[in-house]
Amino acid sequence: MPNMSKTKVPVREQEPLVRATNFDEVCYGYNEEEAVEEAGRCLNCKNARCIQGCPVNIDIPGFIRKVTERDFAGAYQVISESSSLPAVCGRVCPQETQCEGKCVRGIKAEPVSIGKLERFVADRAKEDGIKPEGAKEKNGHKIAVIGSGPAGLTCAGDLAKMGYDVTIYEALHKAGGVLTYGIPEFRLPKDKVVAEEVKNVEGLGVKIITDVIIGRTITLDELVEEEGFEAVFIGSGAGLPMFMGIPGENANGVFSANEYLTRNNLMKAFRDDYDTPIYKAKKCVVVGGGNVAMDAARTVLAQRSILFTVVQKLSSPPVQRKSIMRRKKASYSTFSRIRRRSSLMRTTT
Numbered sequence: 030m031p032n033m034s035k036t037k038v039p040v041r042e043q044e045p046l047v048r049a050t051n052f053d054e055v056c057y058g059y060n061e062e063e064a065v066e067e068a069g070r071c072l073n074c075k076n077a078r079c080i081q082g083c084p085v086n087i088d089i090p091g092f093i094r095k096v097t098e099r100d101f102a103g104a105y106q107v108i109s110e111s112s113s114l115p116a117v118c119g120r121v122c123p124q125e126t127q128c129e130g131k132c133v134r135g136i137k138a139e140p141v142s143i144g145k146l147e148r149f150v151a152d153r154a155k156e157d158g159i160k161p162e163g164a165k166e167k168n169g170h171k172i173a174v175i176g177s178g179p180a181g182l183t184c185a186g187d188l189a190k191m192g193y194d195v196t197i198y199e200a201l202h203k204a205g206g207v208l209t210y211g212i213p214e215f216r217l218p219k220d221k222v223v224a225e226e227v228k229n230v231e232g233l234g235v236k237i238i239t240d241v242i243i244g245r246t247i248t249l250d251e252l253v254e255e256e257g258f259e260a261v262f263i264g265s266g267a268g269l270p271m272f273m274g275i276p277g278e279n280a281n282g283v284f285s286a287n288e289y290l291t292r293n294n295l296m297k298a299f300r301d302d303y304d305t306p307i308y309k310a311k312k313c314v315v316v317g318g319g320n321v322a323m324d325a326a327r328t329v330l331a332q333r334s335i336l337f338t339v340v341q342k343l344s345s346p347p348v349q350r351k352s353i354m355r356r357k358k359a360s361y362s363t364f365s366r367i368r369r370r371s372s373l374m375r376t377t378t
């Protein structure tokens with residue numbers, strides 16, 4: 030008999046006033062009892078709408094059923110059939126619009142907390158030393174992957190499980206892409222989660238070579254003609270920030286979120302034992318209203334800025350032209366007013 034509670038089992042988190050002052054992970058996740066109780070809310074639907082909402086079609090009722098049976102290793106195996114990064118996805122996937130957005134329990138009550146359950150299963154597997162299973166036999170075909178962000182890691186992991194000999198080339202000195210340089214520690218811990226997921230992909234036999242810019246250090250032609258790769262997957266991401274093209278964007282104290290977050294996350298500017306310079310403004314305005322803006326805003330807050338505002342520039346989905354012009358004007362005047370005396374951060378990456 031399923032647990033018919035209308036609400037999710039609450040997840041433990043750091044207190045808001047405490048977490049605003051540090052970079053430690055905000056959410057503590059479920060413990061075993063909480064996970065089993067929440068898993069009991071799943072109806073194990075025959076036509077599971079949650080699977081349709083998952084971009085990689087994880088067998089969600091299948092893994093949740095294993096959690097109710099306390100077979101956490103089995104739950105991990107079910108997830109691993111479809112996903113190479115469960116500890117990451119359990120933390121930062123937008124479940125509210127994907128799997129949980131489709132969950133049938135969400136029609137009359139709160140949906141099943143699928144993301145928190147996925148995170149629990151992945152963290153538990155790590156504690157228990159359980160790893161994803163690689164291919165039994167190699168097929169002898171060489172594939173190169175450019176970029177070690179979630180796209181590159183996932184592609185490499187899936188190909189390795191199918192027996193391919195995969196090498197990832199990464200331009201930066203650390204693997205992970207946005208998981209490493211963009212999303213802050215308080216949402217996605219680097220050593221505890223990202224580095225471990227990268228290790229799991231390496232454990233499948235994937236080689237990762239850092240500090241290599243494909244197109245500069247080695248060309249695509251060289252990869253194919255000299256290194257013997259039969260195919261190349263390009264997962265180079267969208268790392269370049271998009272600026273607004275308005276006066277003052279080059280002023281001192283104006284940063285793209287990309288630069289600001291990279292200094293903080295990849296180059297560890299928030300830690301006293303690192304020398305990476307970072308701009309500590311007394312007042313700061315963040316332009317934007319999505320994940321990137323929130324990450325930048327929250328990072329600024331933890332740097333103890335006094336005034337703190339988030340400005341949403343354009344609504345999404347696109348609005349009528351007239352409205353866009355109105356909003357552009359509004360954001361321009363806000364920009365003009367603040368650029369003389371404050372730091373401004375642009376977050377549309």
Ligand SMILES: Cc1cc2nc3c(=O)[nH]c(=O)nc-3n(C[C@H](O)[C@H](O)[C@H](O)COP(=O)(O)OP(=O)(O)OC[C@H]3O[C@@H](n4cnc5c(N)ncnc54)[C@H](O)[C@@H]3O)c2cc1C
Nearest residue numbers: 121176177178179180199200206207211242243265266320
């Ligand atoms: C601050 C921030 C927060 C976000 N939060 C979320 C979230 O909460 N949930 C969510 O679902 N999405 C989020 N996103 C979006 C998500 O991170 C991206 O959609 C995702 O990272 C794209 O993955 P990717 O592998 O394509 O690219 P990336 O993560 O950008 O990785 C590309 C990699 O390729 C490398 N590379 C580029 N060119 C070369 C080259 N020539 N040679 C070798 N290597 C190269 C780069 O150095 C990089 O490591 C966020 C993005 C940002 C910036």
Ligand code: SF4
Nearest residue numbers: 071072074079132133
């Ligand atoms: S839709 Fe919701 S209740 Fe149904 S199987 Fe998926 S998680 Fe369980």
